[in-house]
Amino acid sequence: xxxxxxxxxxxxxxxxxxxxxxxxxxxxxxxxxxxxxxxxxxxxxxxxxxxxxxxxxxxxxxxxxxxxxxxxxxxxxxxxxxxxxxxxxxxxxxxxxxxxxxxxxxxxxxxxxxxxxxxxxxxxxxxxxxxxxxxxxxx
Amino acid sequence: xxxxxxxxxxxxxxxxxxxxxxxxxxxxxxxxxxxxxxxxxxxxxxxxxxxxxxxxxxxxxxxxxxxxxxxxxxxxxxxxxxxxxxxxxxxxxxxxxxxxxxxxxxxxxxxxxxxxxxxxxxxxxxxxxxxxxxxxxxxxxxxxxxxxxx
Numbered sequence: 001x002x003x004x005x006x007x008x009x010x011x012x013x014x015x016x017x018x019x020x021x022x023x024x025x026x027x028x029x030x031x032x033x034x035x036x037x038x039x040x041x042x043x044x045x046x047x048x049x050x051x052x053x054x055x056x057x058x059x060x061x062x063x064x065x066x067x068x069x070x071x072x073x074x075x076x077x078x079x080x081x082x083x084x085x086x087x088x089x090x091x092x093x094x095x096x097x098x099x100x101x102x103x104x105x106x107x108x109x110x111x112x113x114x115x116x117x118x119x120x121x122x123x124x125x126x127x128x129x130x131x132x133x134x135x136x137x138x139x
Numbered sequence: 140x141x142x143x144x145x146x147x148x149x150x151x152x153x154x155x156x157x158x159x160x161x162x163x164x165x166x167x168x169x170x171x172x173x174x175x176x177x178x179x180x181x182x183x184x185x186x187x188x189x190x191x192x193x194x195x196x197x198x199x200x201x202x203x204x205x206x207x208x209x210x211x212x213x214x215x216x217x218x219x220x221x222x223x224x225x226x227x228x229x230x231x232x233x234x235x236x237x238x239x240x241x242x243x244x245x246x247x248x249x250x251x252x253x254x255x256x257x258x259x260x261x262x263x264x265x266x267x268x269x270x271x272x273x274x275x276x277x278x279x280x281x282x283x284x285x286x287x288x289x
Contacts, residue, residue, distance in 0.1 A: 032171050039167030040204045041158060046220050047207065050200050052172040067179070067189040070199035072274075074226035075207065077219060123226075130179070134191020137232055 010065035012096065012103045012128065020092040021058030030083040046080035047120055054089040055109035055122045069133050071104065072125035078118040086114040094123060103128040146286045147257055153243035156209040162235040165197050168204075192232065199229040202239070202272050206261050209241045213259070214278045222254075227261065227274035238266040243276065254279045 028048065036048035056068070081087060088111070095106035105126050111119040162181075169180050179186040179196060186195045206227055211219040233239055240263070247258035257280050263272040 032173075035167050035171030039164045039169075039171055040201060040208070041164060042204070042208045044211075044216070045204060045208060046211070046216065047204075048171060050204050050207075051168050051174075051198075053198075053200065069190065070229055072226070072228045073199055073203050074224065075203055077207070077223040078221060080220050130189050131191045133196070133232060134187075137192070 007064040008062060010063045010128070012105070015093060015096055015105065017093050017095055020090065021062065024054060024058050024089040024091065025086055026052070026089075027086050028081050028083060033083055047075070047077060049081055049087065049111055049120055050075060050122070054111060055091050055107040055124050056126065057089075058091050059093070059105075059107055065128055067130040068105075068126040068128055069130045070124060071127045074123040076121040078120055079113075081111070081113060081119050087111050087119060088114075102132065147245060147248070147280065147284055148286060149245055149248060151245040153209060153213045153245070153259060156205055156212070156241040158205050158239045158241070160197055160201075160233055160235055160237045160239060162195065165195065165201070165235060168198065168201055190232075194234055196232040196234055197237075199227070199233075199272070202229065202233060202241075202263055203227050205239065205241050206243075206263070206272075206274070206276060209243060209261075210259060210276045210278065213243070214257070214280065218280055219278050222279035223276065224278070225261070225274065225276040227263075227272045229272050231265070231269055231271045233263075233265070233271050237271075239271060240264050246275075248285065250282075251279055254281050255285055 033048045036051050037043050037045045089109050091109035094108035097104050108123045110121050177185045179189045180198050186192050206225045243259040243261045246260045249256050258277045261274045265271050
């Protein structure tokens with residue numbers, strides 16, 4: 001269970017671009033890969049790391065906020081991950097910006113496996129006022 | 140192997156990719172990363188509380204995955220899985236029950252040190268014709284895949 005009482009309420013103004021989070025490690029199992037491929041209806045899907053949302057995982061472990069909506073996401077493919085290998089993720093705050101009065105945070109992460117193979121890079125722009133989705137697009 | 144044996148040209152259309160979204164597929168996507176708690180993706184109450192929507196939505200990362208699949212099939216795994224990039228903006232929610240069609244067109248080619256960068260404009264539309272996402276993708280292809288220069 002996450003220790004929500006130890007999390008820091010997000011102060012968007014104070015958030016520092018360049019803040020780098022503690023490295024996150026996990027083992028990508030065949031079961032994870034199979035579930036991902038079934039979910040995306042693609043038996044050859046090569047980057048199951050996408051569903052792990054590793055770029056925001058450490059942010060979410062450190063900060064509390066009102067939630068977020070993914071506004072934009074870029075994914076760079078370097079080498080498909082291999083089942084059973086430990087992946088190490090380095091994530092950081094790449095940018096933040098205001099657009100139309102709304103706050104955005106850009107996180108970036110790079111994954112490398114235990115053999116030193118570069119796996120992927122993901123860059124995500126998150127809108128930090130998720131209720132805008134309901135306001136704009138309704139139920 | 141994908142379609143890369145033919146010459147790639149500007150304005151080439153990419154073979155569209157159609158996905159039928161279901162709550163089950165969304166749950167599998169979220170669960171594959173160990174996300175088992177309720178979220179805006181898997182639980183209507185959580186979606187209402189967080190987003191203000193009446194139902195769940197699919198993670199934008201599912202659309203990202205589909206765009207990657209479309210381009211992998213176009214460029215071929217050998218090329219795309221090592222040099223591919225997709226950058227998508229999410230314009231409208233994708234929901235269970237939606238049918239999303241991803242399409243693309245080659246928009247740019249430029250010489251790089253290790254081949255040529257081929258850029259594709261990407262669009263995703265739902266069954267109503269609403270655009271749910273737009274963006275660009277690219278891959279570095281061997282120069283032999285391109286038409287000979289004059």
